[in-house]
Amino acid sequence: MRRLKIIIILLMCLSVHAHSQVVVEQRLDSMEMFIGEQVHLTLSVTAKSGQRVEFPAVKAGTYLLDGIELLEVADADTVKQDNGMQKISRKYTLTSFDDTLYYLPPVTVKVDGKPYQSKSLALKVITVEVDTLKKDEFFPAKGIQDNPFMWSDWTPIIWQILLVILLSAVGYYLYKRLRSNKPIIKRIKVVKKMLPHQKALKEIERIKSEKMTSSEDQKAYYTQLTDTLRTYLQDRFGINAMEMTSGEIIDRLRQEEDKEKLGELRELFETADLVKFAKYSALINENDRNLTTVVAFINDTKMEDMPTEEKIVPKFTEEEKRNNLSHKVLLSLIAVVALCAALLFAYIIWQVVLLIG
Template structure:
């Protein structure tokens, strides 16, 4: 609530620089705006940056990842507001507080929103314009202290010719090594492109083991937060590959969520995965520094995704010994023996489950 009041107060007092892109059509209207409260700042100053989508209520949209690439700018805080209805239209806002600590002219990169018009299954794109920001030094007098760079050293022609021959030789050697590797793999009947081997253990066992190793490394205590989120994201993406047979490691969050929906994965699971990956993307790509409770909630999401989607297969009984003892003289007793064996297996399973509950 405090954060929301802060944003409303800032944006009601400052003049906004607005960059608009939109579409008006017979079957719908959608307008995309990107706003900043200033385009000239001193080094370290905060910029209020907003993305606003105004659309007809029948138009579906996919907002960009919270970890959208903002170029040289770091995200200090953000807020994703609930959609509001105004004059028969839906307005959706996302606010960022960003800054940079380098002097010069920079651009806030364009942001893309995906949308789908009524009675149209094809998703289209609407992209904002880039926003130019000038960052000035706190001490204008420092500009006079900048000295000209030294002239580049001139490489003698004979040396330059030698360097070119060395580079050409290295390239030829690398090509030779590549051809040898491809030939050897083809001769051994292996794929030219190494493929990931099918896991020998169930996907959830592998994922839980990797999570335990991650926890034992204590990266959060060491303040290696970005590395923690990179590994955490890779563990869940690997799990999704093995569990749902989706090439998750090679997809963006938006692409992966779209494929999971196409494969008719349960909506609750898709929402869990989307929330988890967006939290990871904020740290990996937007330089966002999460709080301790955010670290805990994101880690709990990883465990919940595995717990809610794991598949446990019970081992099948071994009937090999019964088959060996089968002979023409006791064919009439086969049905009775199979029934007795089935009852014994059910009883054994019930006992094992009872022991498991007691141990827990």
């Protein structure tokens, strides 16, 4: 029984000794500070290695107590010591804007769930006496400072300017190509034209004025007379009279005119064929009669209400079409390049204004 009591007493002594090995302390790197300055509070716990240490749960940006603001909470720092001990420290950054003497109460730290307290501290915050009448003597007003030049701010703008220059060069090259590749322009023309009978009668007047009816060159006379009639038939009736024989023309006109008129025209064509191909010599009165027959036929068959204007639609060759297409492509590319360069230049100006402003 006596031995049991002795063992219990020894265990209690060891327990008290173990508890006494836990040391909690807090210290300030300065007991005084000016308003707005910062001071560091270091909270240290010395305990056996392996013991669980719990620091107070405080956050930066809060007030440690009324008038003392906690700016920063550093991570815990552990230092191994002899005899299986360790020292764990955590630093707190404090500041204050009230000139007074602050009482910092003891801080409670838990080691293996058991609370331990540090000693209390005092922190004096003092103000700076300023002579408002001579404030410029100590802290003169500073001039306006320019922002430092940073190449990193201007590098994107420089590359964009180079891109604008490149686009401008491409646009100029395309413009030169465009000038050397002018489009072929053919416009629809509206021309005045004489009515078929007007053109034929005008040609008849020319034949008369040249007195070809009495000319010895009857072949030339009948050639011009029949050509005038053939042209009139082609323009008036739409038949290809210039490529048809006399008989074919008569057969074609049989659907349009009476037999009496066609008989007179047949005689004209027969006489003309004899003169041109059989060296037949017609009499002067025969020449006059044939001329009168043509004039009468024209006057009997003329149409006054035919259109007097003709649209001439131009036709392009394949090479001309390719040339015009190439011109349009170049023009479109120049427009796209110019638009991109203008937009990029405006964007560069906007960035420069932001940087300078």
